[in-house]
Amino acid sequence: MGPFEMVIGIVLVVTIGGIVRAKMGIRRDKWGNETSVDTGANAAEARRLQEEVRTLKERIAVLERVITDNHSVSNLDREIEKLRDGRN
Incomplete structure (x- = not known):
């Protein structure tokens, strides 16, 4: 060549x-x-992922608070129910 x-x-x-x-x-x-x-699909996917990350951060904050706080069992049950209600 x-x-x-x-x-x-x-x-x-x-x-x-x-x-x-x-x-x-x-x-x-x-x-x-x-x-x-950036297309419309990419922007929509980015917004969806940002919302999911925000939701997961909120759940982690609640779980950390539940684990580290020294409250009664009823408060613990209430926090767990809030998590369940937010997920559904």
């Missing part, structure tokens, strides 16, 4: 790679970092 054919091969590989990245929705910002293009 001669040098001219090698140059053509390299250009071809780079071009195909750019087309594949564009089809996948991956772009480069002005600093060269790869970022994905």
Whole structure:
């Protein structure tokens, strides 16, 4: 393979790679970092995951409070019921 054919091969590989990245929705910002293009589905999924993380953090906070507090059994039962009601 001669040098001219090698140059053509390299250009071809780079071009195909750019087309594949564009089809996948991956772009480069002005600093060269790869970022994905936000679509409506991605934004909706991100909101859903943020809500789930918020809910899990609240549940963990309640569980930590229940474990570390020295209250009566009735308070413990009440906290557990709050967790069950929030989940359903």
